[in-house]
Amino acid sequence: MEPFHPVSRLFASRDMRMTIQPKNIPLRCRTPPLPKIGRTHSLLWLPTGARWVGWVQRRELAQEYNLRDGTDSRLLKLTGKPYTARDAYAALDCTHDSPDVHGRRIWGTRVPNKVKVFTWLYFKDRLSTRVNLHSKHVVDDDHCQRCSASLEDRHHVFFACSASADLWGEIGLSNTASLSDAEIWNSNVPPGLDASIWPFILLTILWRLWDARNGEIFRNKPLAAVL
DSSP states (O other): OOOEEEHHHHOSSHHHHHHHSOTTSOHHHHSOOOOOTTOBTTEEEOOOTHHHHHHHHHHHHHTTOOOOSSOOOOBOTTTSSBOOHHHHHHHHHHTSSSOOHHHHHHHHSOSOHHHHHHHHHHHTTOSOOHHHHHHTTSOSOOBOTTTOSSBOOHHIIIIISHHHHHHHHHTTOGGGGGOOHHHHTTOOOOTTOOGGGHHHHHHHHHHHHHHHHHHHHHSOOOHHHHO
């Protein structure tokens, strides 16, 4: 804390106070009323240097708000309405040029929440594949531990690996591996399957493929026992 000094010994006049204050403070900020905090008889605590600048900034910031008696309420600045997680997500989603189409489909599908979170991580490429773990220096090898034929990235785990490719072929969707993330939502569903439940089927298949991969690697479970 800065020492206390008798005011009469420091300043002979108001003009002298202006010459002592930092030069980089705007003129309108150089001569605010002296703070009353710390006044004891003829002694006054005077902030100097960076502390003076900080005090001026806090004083100007406080002047921008009108304090009233009553209960505080949290409002979302973008909408002016009481804060809700739904409105916050919608406001953030609208700030992007391209809406998060995957998020809208994922959170609207009737599957368990753990499957929704998993699928969101899948489309964000945040799953713990060998490629992702290798980029974080968690593992030394980024090749698939099941087939050892390729790098184990997201596409390989769910489509290119022989175990996954066989499953897609059995349900008549062998072309799924060539589809982009946006196209996979509108993929041609197997004959006799209602297209409205395809998102549910897609999320379930991705979840079971990831669980089968983990079971085979970490729990020594054969693929047929998991799928």
